[in-house]
Amino acid sequence: MLSSPESALSAKNVPQAPEDPLYGLVNAYLSDKSDKKIDLSVGVYRDDNAKPWVLPAVQKAEQLYQCDPDLDHEYLPIAGLPEFINAAQRLIVGADSPAIRESRICSFQTISGTGAVHLGGALLSRFLPLPTPAIYLSSPTWAIHDQIFNNVGLAIKEYPYFSSKTKMMDFDGMISVLGSAPPGSIILLHACAHNPTGVDPTHDQWGKIAKIIRANRLFPFFDCAYQGFASGSLAQDNFAIRYFIDHGFELAIAQSFSKNMGLYGQRVGAFHYIACPGSGAQEIVERVASQLAILQRSEISTPPLFGAKIASIVLNDKEICADWEKDLRTMSGRINTMRESLKQGLDQLQTPGQWGHITSQIGMFSFTGLSKSQVLSLREKWHVYMVETGRISMAGLNSGNVRYFAEAVDDVVRAAK
Ligand SMILES: Cc1ncc(COP(=O)(O)O)c(C=O)c1O
Known part of the structure; x- marks a missing residue:
């Protein structure tokens, strides 16, 4: 009879590591039942319906690849x-x-x-x-x-x-x-x-x-x-x-x-x-x-x-590459439109503070300047998920939620005054 086994990796020598903060936030977003919820945490592009977007150029390339008679898995x-x-x-x-x-x-x-x-x-x-x-x-x-x-x-x-x-x-x-x-x-x-x-x-x-x-x-x-x-x-x-x-x-x-x-x-x-x-x-x-x-x-x-x-x-492929450049303009263009809309929303609400950086920053992210406690209020009261540093992924905004987000920001900024 063998003696009963004991793991060499034990609670004594394997400390519990913290969950990755970003993926923890995504899980919290997924389990939020509100239909108003917005995910501005992870840096992934979303279309104006908040859906993942397979680039048309990439779709074309996939079709070409699937039809390639020399396709193998070497x-x-x-x-x-x-x-x-x-x-x-x-x-x-x-x-x-x-x-x-x-x-x-x-x-x-x-x-x-x-x-x-x-x-x-x-x-x-x-x-x-x-x-x-x-x-x-x-x-x-x-x-x-x-x-x-x-x-x-x-x-x-x-x-x-x-x-x-x-x-x-x-x-x-x-x-x-x-x-x-x-x-x-x-x-x-x-x-x-x-x-x-x-x-x-x-x-x-x-x-x-x-x-x-x-x-x-x-x-x-x-x-x-x-x-x-x-x-x-x-x-x-x-x-x-x-x-x-x-x-x-x-x-x-x-x-x-x-x-x-x-x-x-x-x-x-x-x-x-x-x-x-x-x-x-x-x-x-x-x-x-x-x-x-x-x-x-x-x-x-x-x-x-x-x-x-x-x-x-x-x-x-010259043609597909030209399509890709168009896709790039579609993505960056939509993000810029969201920057403009958010800034406009905050201006209309006369939200206290300066918001010019929303349109002067570029790319996927904006560093809003919101404090950790404002970020937490946004999550608890408004079902808006963003990282504690105040960074938002602009791609999570769309024509259907940008006004709601501006109102949420306006509310937490005023509450902190
Ligand atoms: C600055 C920077 N470097 C590297 C990466 C790595 O991304 P991936 O491994 O998905 O290509 C990211 C992704 O967010 C990034 O923002």
Whole structure:
């Protein structure tokens, strides 16, 4: 008879971890029975009927793929689907980029933007010169950055980014901290549509950020989760990345197709490394690619096929790609209309406070400036679900609920007076 078993993992050594705050909020929203409820928490696009939107360009690509007589379910290469990777590369750095012309770039398909941020973090934490540098994140930033970089052993530091007083960028604060960061530090930058604030540097400010990064020998790592989604223009949303490459920076890029192609659950993304120009660049890129292959193999072996095939058709088929650009304008246009409607609603109600930032911020999110207690009142009294920082996903608003939301905000703002 065997003695009765006992788990090695016990309550003593496995502490209960807190639920992910965002997914906790989604669950609370789902179990709310009110027909007035609004979900402004998760960054996913919704159409004007509050429904998920499969982009028409993506639908076309899916149909083409399903009809492909060569369709199979073989493993992809470790670096991913070549025609996807090449197209993703051209999209992110520009087809005419010196990085491509001079073979100074290597790219790996990843588990969407999250996987790309992770792969980049893993690479930099292992191979940047010792002592392993810290990574500087904007304050605030996407909630998961901290966890991902912690997991790969990078020390986390912050640079100021947003002034809650002016509801604009704290540009001087940012420049001052970057100016005193130890050389070699990694600087995580949001390429466009900063999450959560919706506030981006101007072109002139990007120039100044580049200057301080060069002067202080820092390492720029761009997180690009919203290309084309922010302004509706793929090129406009990529100004910063192209600017840095044109000025000869070594850099890393995490690219996501979740938002701009609506491929959230398919997990389509890429990580790109670009070496500085110079005679040794190609050798560095080859070495980096060889190490990325080892990291990728040990973590996911090879990336998934379906989403990459769809994205590849969208990017490589001229007609479908033009349709996609139209879809991008549809999404960013609807979000901008919601910004206007919300601002108008608050103006009409003469809600106390300044609300100009609602229309001056861009992209998926708006940092409303509402306090934690106002956010909680919105949830309890008005069935409006948003994260405690006061960030809202603009895509959760539509012509049917934007007035209701403005009234709800008006009520909690007045109650706090
Ligand atoms: C700034 C930023 N980076 C990365 C991601 C990763 O997204 P995904 O893994 O869905 O591509 C997100 C998603 O919200 C984001 O906002």
